[in-house]
Amino acid sequence: MSSPTLVDLRYFEASVRTGSISRAARELRVTQQAVSYRVRGLERILGLDLVTRSPFGITPTEAGEALLEASQEVLGAAERLDVLAAALRGTAAEASSFSVAASQTIASHLLPGWVMALRNSRQQRGAASVAVGLRTANSEEVIGLVRDGTVDLGFIEQPDVPRDLGSAIVGEDHMLVAVHPDHPWASRDGIPLDELAREALVSRERGSGTRATFESAVLREVGTVAAEPALVLATEAAVRSAVATGVAPAVVSWLTVHDDVRLHRMVTLPITPDAVSRPFTAIWRGSSRDLRQGARELVSIAAAHPGAAGH
CATH class of the missing domain: 1.10.10.10 (Winged helix-like DNA-binding domain superfamily/Winged helix DNA-binding domain)
Known part of the structure; x- marks a missing residue:
């Protein structure tokens, strides 16, 4: 279709x-x-x-x-x-460029602010401005784009980072359970991880950092594999829409749903007894010295403006 x-x-x-x-x-x-x-x-x-x-x-x-x-x-x-694309393209007069691939939560909710901070920082110092090319993909795809040299720098959201790539953790994201306001879970104080593991949830596709984080936590803490999803979707927006229409709960980043919660489209609950979190990680080929100057500065800015870590 x-x-x-x-x-x-x-x-x-x-x-x-x-x-x-x-x-x-x-x-x-x-x-x-x-x-x-x-x-x-x-x-x-x-x-x-x-x-x-x-x-x-x-x-x-x-x-x-x-x-x-x-x-x-x-x-x-x-x-x-x-x-975002207009900001990243910059102008034809910009002196240097580098390319970035980022997974969806970072690309949608954090990277625009990081790039703006980079541009402002260079302008204040009188340094040459930079043009940044952006690609959005899931975490596994970002790893592939960095590994084969398609992009200079990647940002991923999954717990496992390939050892053949340089990396730096730039922040931490806490995962929550999102449910429709009429769902039986909506009035609870939290949802145990072992109960979540048995539930058919709305999920991202394999390769997504959100799914990898949840499934790794279930395997590590519960000692089993998570139930097959009720529905698998390729974007965070589609997952949010499915939750808001009552298809099933989902494990999500707070960054992706705070507007939906504010507008009462869904309710979020903590995962108990221990929070499930994931790192936001910058990755590149070789050592940090191999990164272009602008890319190194972007990694530093990302680490100084972690975004989700405070939630």
Whole structure:
């Protein structure tokens, strides 16, 4: 099955938000036919009726309401990615560059601040500015990109770091259990790790640092393997959406869900009896002397601004 594009979601979101195909078309500066075609195409792709059409405009169905919220999250993330990419590209006049691959939590929630701090630091010192190229992947994929020389520097979120790579821990992230507000666990003070191990959870794919951290903790502390997931998804946004719609609980980083908790889309609980945490680690080939100057500075800034460690 094909997947919706950002354009599909943008046209659908504008149509539902404005309540009218014609108003959405004016806002997007396209024809009404183009908007209508995209909305109907999205319904075909998903196999859902998303809007009710009438001479007075359109109104979202129940499925359309749910998709509207998810679409706004995805479009917001895309806008943030554009801003980040613009900051990382810098200008053509920048004197040097290096490339970074980061796993999703770091790329979405920490790296933009680190890069901005790097740029500000170099500007204050009168040093040449740097252009930074970014790739986002899961932790195992980041390791591969660093190992084969595709990128100069990587940031990963899993407990195990390959011994053939240079590394430095730059922070620590504490994992929590996220549940829908109506889930039976929502009123509890915490969830024991052995109980979590038996539960079918919403999970990231294998290779993700979040999944590796949880499964390693279960094997180490409980002495068994975690239950097969109820649902496996490739992005943190998809995991959050599944939890918020009540599919199943998930083990997540607090960094990824604090907005959802604030908006009462989900509840988070500690893992008991001992917290489950994971390091945020910078990795590179060779020794730190082999890193470009800008990359070395970024590692130092990341260690000085750990982000999640305080939560």
